[in-house]
Amino acid sequence: MKDVTGTVEEQLPSALYRVRLDEGPMVTAHIADRTDRNFVRVLVGDRVRLALSPVDLRRGRIVEKL
Secondary structure (H helix, E strand, C coil): CEEEEEEEEEEECCCEEEEEECCCCEEEEEECHHHHHCCCCCCCCCEEEEEECCCCCCEEEEEEEC
16 A cells, blocks of 8 residues: 545545545545544545555545644
């Protein structure tokens, strides 16, 4: 898994988020279980750290709110 940072651009249905990476491209991400269990709210405009999927680089998991 590759860790990158980005900004949440849009909140989608089914607890998905569209995140613009610092490098430029857009990815679709969901919240990691550990973050979700601790009731961390992710809103549009928040800076987040993502773990990108090694299989599909357009999908990721939000692991931390910065």
